[in-house]
Amino acid sequence: MEAKSKNRTLNRIYNLTGNPDECVEAYKEWADHYEEDTVDGMGYVAPTVVAEKLASLAKLDGKSVLDAGCGTGLAGVELAERASALIDGMDISPDMLDLARKKGAYEDLRTADMTGPLDYKTNQYDAVMCVGTFTHAHVGPKGFDELVRITRPGGLIVATVHEDVWDADDYLAHLKSLDASGAARLKEYDVAPYHLHKCRLVVLEAV
Numbered sequence: 001m002e003a004k005s006k007n008r009t010l011n012r013i014y015n016l017t018g019n020p021d022e023c024v025e026a027y028k029e030w031a032d033h034y035e036e037d038t039v040d041g042m043g044y045v046a047p048t049v050v051a052e053k054l055a056s057l058a059k060l061d062g063k064s065v066l067d068a069g070c071g072t073g074l075a076g077v078e079l080a081e082r083a084s085a086l087i088d089g090m091d092i093s094p095d096m097l098d099l100a101r102k103k104g105a106y107e108d109l110r111t112a113d114m115t116g117p118l119d120y121k122t123n124q125y126d127a128v129m130c131v132g133t134f135t136h137a138h139v140g141p142k143g144f145d146e147l148v149r150i151t152r153p154g155g156l157i158v159a160t161v162h163e164d165v166w167d168a169d170d171y172l173a174h175l176k177s178l179d180a181s182g183a184a185r186l187k188e189y190d191v192a193p194y195h196l197h198k199c200r201l202v203v204l205e206a207v
């Protein structure tokens with residue numbers, strides 16, 4: 001993709017207004033070039049960082065893991081290289097999910113909107129990962145609440161939060177309120193590699 005049109009796509013992604021239909025349209029346009037633009041073009045390492053972190057903290061063989069906002073499935077592939085977990089994925093974009101399906105790393109793949117209630121059972125998953133989705137006008141801090149609900153007590157949620165929105169959207173206050181409510185323990189929120197920017201690598205343990 002030419003640099004100019006790549007920037008246009010990124011500008012569109014970073015300037016979404018929070019309208020789900022607009023997000024779906026933007027990723028429909030980006031899906032076929034997404035991995036080339038992010039992994040090759042921007043040095044996007046977040047899927048590896050999250051998969052490594054989750055696999056290092058939890059024994060996942062035979063366990064169920066949800067990749068929330070899985071996109072084209074980069075994180076599922078990374079996790080499958082590190083553990084023989086049963087990995088499900090969901091995303092708001094059918095076009096991104098079509099590409100994830102081709103990876104062969106996932107069991108169930110479905111469309112879902114993380115800004116609302118999720119159609120998964122309470123305590124359904126042994127672990128949840130979420131990479132690149134807590135970012136500009138995608139999913140805000142409240143999206144963590146449902147990830148906590150669907151993770152069994154003692155299970156981990158490992159997620160990136162783009163550095164631009166960490167302070168702007170007051171993620172730390174929301175994560176601390178989840179901790180204070182007794183729903184989850186906030187274990188880590190260190191600065192970590194992402195792509196051209198850094199992220200916070202959040203580790204929560206569901207209670």
Ligand SMILES: C[S@@+](CC[C@H](N)C(=O)[O-])C[C@H]1O[C@@H](n2cnc3c(N)ncnc32)[C@H](O)[C@@H]1O
Binds near residue numbers: 020027072133
């Ligand atoms: C930057 S991509 C990251 C995709 C993948 N996790 C990765 O690391 O390559 C952000 C993803 O979030 C998805 N997304 C945006 N808003 C969402 C929402 N409200 N619910 C679920 N997924 C959403 C997009 O469709 C896109 O696939």
